[in-house]
Amino acid sequence: MNSIIEIIKKVDRGLARVETWLIVFVVAAMLLLTTTHVILKLVGAPVIQLEEAARFLVIWVGFAGGAVAAHQGRHINVDILTRFLHGWWGRVIMTVVWIIGAVMTLVLLQSAISYVFTSEQSLLKDGDIAISFTFGEKTIGIAGWIAASIIPVGLALIAIHMLFSAVYAATGHTSPGKEGQDAQKQAAMGAPVKEDADETVHAGEGGAS
Amino acid sequence: MTMIVVAILGLLALLGLPLFLVLGAGALSGYAASGNQLELYFASFYRQVAGNPIYLAIPLFTLTGYLLAESRAPERLVRISRAALGWLPGGLAIVALVTCAVFTAFTGASGVTIVALGGLLLPALLKDGYPQRFSIGLLTSSGSRGILFPPSLPLIVYAMIAGMTLQNIDADTLAEMRRAQSGVEVVEMADAGAGRGAGGEPAARGSVDDQIAAALAEVDGAGEGAGTKPGSVDDQIAAALAEVDGAGAGAGAGAGTTATKPGSVDDQIAAALAEVDGADSGAGAAGENVDRDASQTQPAAAVAVVATAAVSPESVDDAEPFMQVTVDRLFVAGAVPGLLALLMIAFYAGWFGRKHKVPRTPFRIGELLRATRDMAWEVPVPFIVVGGVLGGFLTAVEAAAFAAAWVFVVEVFVYRDVPFKRLAAVFRESMVLVGGILLILMSAQALTNFFIDVEIPQKLFGMVKSTISSPLTFLLILNVFLLVVGMLMDIFSAIMVVVPIIAPVALYYGINPVHLGIIMLTNLEIGFNTPPVGVNLFVGSLAFRRPIVELVKAVVPYLLIGVIALILITYVPGLSLWLIQAFNVK
Numbered sequence: 001m002n003s004i005i006e007i008i009k010k011v012d013r014g015l016a017r018v019e020t021w022l023i024v025f026v027v028a029a030m031l032l033l034t035t036t037h038v039i040l041k042l043v044g045a046p047v048i049q050l051e052e053a054a055r056f057l058v059i060w061v062g063f064a065g066g067a068v069a070a071h072q073g074r075h076i077n078v079d080i081l082t083r084f085l086h087g088w089w090g091r092v093i094m095t096v097v098w099i100i101g102a103v104m105t106l107v108l109l110q111s112a113i114s115y116v117f118t119s120e121q122s123l124l125k126d127g128d129i130a131i132s133f134t135f136g137e138k139t140i141g142i143a144g145w146i147a148a149s150i151i152p153v154g155l156a157l158i159a160i161h162m163l164f165s166a167v168y169a170a171t172g173h174t175s176p177g178k179e180g181q182d183a184q185k186q187a188a189m190g191a192p193v194k195e196d197a198d199e200t201v202h203a204g205e206g207g208a209s
Numbered sequence: 210m211t212m213i214v215v216a217i218l219g220l221l222a223l224l225g226l227p228l229f230l231v232l233g234a235g236a237l238s239g240y241a242a243s244g245n246q247l248e249l250y251f252a253s254f255y256r257q258v259a260g261n262p263i264y265l266a267i268p269l270f271t272l273t274g275y276l277l278a279e280s281r282a283p284e285r286l287v288r289i290s291r292a293a294l295g296w297l298p299g300g301l302a303i304v305a306l307v308t309c310a311v312f313t314a315f316t317g318a319s320g321v322t323i324v325a326l327g328g329l330l331l332p333a334l335l336k337d338g339y340p341q342r343f344s345i346g347l348l349t350s351s352g353s354r355g356i357l358f359p360p361s362l363p364l365i366v367y368a369m370i371a372g373m374t375l376q377n378i379d380a381d382t383l384a385e386m387r388r389a390q391s392g393v394e395v396v397e398m399a400d401a402g403a404g405r406g407a408g409g410e411p412a413a414r415g416s417v418d419d420q421i422a423a424a425l426a427e428v429d430g431a432g433e434g435a436g437t438k439p440g441s442v443d444d445q446i447a448a449a450l451a452e453v454d455g456a457g458a459g460a461g462a463g464a465g466t467t468a469t470k471p472g473s474v475d476d477q478i479a480a481a482l483a484e485v486d487g488a489d490s491g492a493g494a495a496g497e498n499v500d501r502d503a504s505q506t507q508p509a510a511a512v513a514v515v516a517t518a519a520v521s522p523e524s525v526d527d528a529e530p531f532m533q534v535t536v537d538r539l540f541v542a543g544a545v546p547g548l549l550a551l552l553m554i555a556f557y558a559g560w561f562g563r564k565h566k567v568p569r570t571p572f573r574i575g576e577l578l579r580a581t582r583d584m585a586w587e588v589p590v591p592f593i594v595v596g597g598v599l600g601g602f603l604t605a606v607e608a609a610a611f612a613a614a615w616v617f618v619v620e621v622f623v624y625r626d627v628p629f630k631r632l633a634a635v636f637r638e639s640m641v642l643v644g645g646i647l648l649i650l651m652s653a654q655a656l657t658n659f660f661i662d663v664e665i666p667q668k669l670f671g672m673v674k675s676t677i678s679s680p681l682t683f684l685l686i687l688n689v690f691l692l693v694v695g696m697l698m699d700i701f702s703a704i705m706v707v708v709p710i711i712a713p714v715a716l717y718y719g720i721n722p723v724h725l726g727i728i729m730l731t732n733l734e735i736g737f738n739t740p741p742v743g744v745n746l747f748v749g750s751l752a753f754r755r756p757i758v759e760l761v762k763a764v765v766p767y768l769l770i771g772v773i774a775l776i777l778i779t780y781v782p783g784l785s786l787w788l789i790q791a792f793n794v795k
Contacts, residue, residue, distance in 0.1 A: 023636050024637070030269070031269075031610075031613060034265060034614070037607075038611055058267070062648065063644065064640065070227075076649055077702075107237065115255075
């Protein structure tokens with residue numbers, strides 16, 4: 001049993017690591033695109049596509065960030081009752097809540113897949129173009145389904161993290177996303193506490209090594 | 210069925226289910242029940258983000274705030290404020306106040322300020338001789354002080370949600386809104402009239418004995434009158450609402466007459482409100498107020514309202530340019546109310562410092578210059594952001610892009626406060642907050658679409674207007690409601706859950722949505738400090754390692770000042786709107 005939990009934790013950390021790197025690249029790209037856009041606009045040669053491309057990156061960081069939030073148990077919630085949940089009952093209730101959360105996310109995932117890939121009017125079948133750049137006679141476009149593909153991918157990751165959270169709650173383990181988070185409540189407020197962030201990085205690295 | 214779904218979702222929310230799922234499940238079940246395609250859920254989000262650059266402001270400003278929090282900017286900020294303001298009575302307290310406000314404006318999320326600055330400022334305050342309770346209260350309540358100043362994230366999120374909600378309010382609803390507003394006034398008059406007519410009897414609605422019968426008569430047709438006859442039951446109030454739909458009634462002055470006949474039964478009040486819908490009716494407006502038999506012994510107030518406003522099919526934006534909600538406007542609107550609240554606390558701190566003879570830091574120009582030089586790279590940021598938006602050089606998004614890039618370069622390459630290997634963690638931590646906000650935003654948007662589809666705001670308004678007649682009373686009740694919300698929820702979920710319902714209703718009462726935003730954020734700011742569950746109290750308790758009870762006592766004076774400021778901000782709309790009009794901010 002414990003070895004299964006360890007494997008789950010390893011997968012959990014590994015996914016979080018991939019999500020983190022995705023965030024790093026997308027944020028860097030976003031900074032580059034928006035800054036270039038502002039500079040070009042100020043010098044009188046605006047290229048609106050730069051900003052338009054950056055808009056799609058918002059969806060990417062949003063869902064990648066949402067996945068990490070699920071990993072760390074830091075999705076925005078109203079936790080009035082959870083403050084009073086302790087012991088066996090607390091574990092049972094939290095397990096149920098996380099399972100319900102995972103199922104709800106899967107329902108969302110299903111309609112996201114339908115919207116992006118499978119339905120008749122899906123972005124894929126519609127041939128939706130997110131952004132297009134024209135160089136002379138050549139036009140390069142990025143398809144809408146590529147731009148939006150992070151929606152189903154992100155939801156799938158969120159569902160996986162939530163299922164793992166249900167496992168941790170049921171077995172009384174600490175989620176690797178929360179391990180070493182001494183100031184866990186501060187993290188829940190979104191506070192960039194240095195020690196806490198360090199801990200999570202170590203936790204992530206520990207998982208991959 | 211609906212109630213069961215709502216109850217289950219409510220319970221799950223209280224048990225800690227992420228709010229984006231709670232709202233999302235609500236929206237999805239609504240979509241499913243009304244036969245809408247579930248794909249719409251993502252379609253509207255995708256189109257919104259692709260079509261509106263303002264979403265970019267969220268990750269960019271969040272990143273800026275997290276980079277600043279990670280660097281030694283807090284220390285530099287304290288030093289420069291101390292050099293500039295330390296000579297005032299209550300100097301260091303005012304320094305703490307200003308520092309926290311500036312910092313919160315950039316970090317947005319409540320709690321960050323207390324953690325990042327509290328540890329720095331509390332020892333300094335105590336060392337200077339400020340009593341512990343005063344200092345802890347000041348720092349705890351300062352945790353949400355700056356949210357009215359640009360570029361605070363709550364301002365952006367409010368503008369987005371309110372804008373999204375209100376853009377769906379079309380000409381018909383606008384017509385209804387105007388009519389409703391005049392209706393509200395007439396009801397007030399009728400109440401007064403009934404009171405007089407009854408000769409000393411309490412005002413109409415006050416004398417309800419048993420039963421209220423609301424008879425709703427709807428007559429569809431052009432410009433016809435509707436007659437409603439209240440029931441003949443004792444001790445009964447019959448509120449007959451006759452609606453005459455005069456859509457497409459053509460041009461000219463649309464006037465309708467509605468006569469109501471009060472019942473002949475004792476103790477009966479008939480409040481008949483007849484409305485003629487004059488949407489699309491071209492030009493001309495006529496209102497007639499028929500108040501018959503008000504002087505009878507039986508208090509009978511029969512009111513017929515004919516409000517045929519001339520409404521051409523136009524959106525709220527075109528019709529009421531100052532009703533439009535944009536991030537730029539919110540950025541400007543928060544300045545005066547925010548400064549007002551800040552000044553009030555600064556005066557309290559000054560009075561306190563003088564009373565307790567706390568030593569002041571003498572003003573030395575040399576230290577101020579050195580501190581400024583030390584912070585030279587960071588000082589321009591707020592000025593460029595605020596000045597750029599106010600002066601119209603930069604949009605909020607461009608200001609966000611500038612701020613993020615600038616702060617990134619300055620903290621990583623110039624000050625080297627944030628080492629390269631920390632960047633991944635900072636990026637990730639900031640985007641966790643962004644992810645949380647965006648996912649809720651997506652769900653809230655889907656839920657809002659559904660609400661508007663089934664006309665929830667209109668129904669809510671129908672309910673509210675029968676009990677709350679004046680905008681002033683509405684604002685008061687709204688204040689109390691929002692204080693409770695602020696106590697229970699964090700700021701982003703509070704905005705995203707409450708605004709879609711409240712903003713249209715407030716609009717019906719003629720409250721400018723920009724003003725509403727400032728009222729709302731001021732309220733939430735106070736709610737965070739309100740015992741027993743205000744979130745600042747928990748964060749403060751954790752950060753300062755003090756029991757919550759001590760914090761509760763400590764924040765009381767600040768709560769009182771906050772409430773006074775709130776009353777001023779609520780009832781003097783000019784505080785929020787004057788700058789927008791003066792600078793004609795779009």
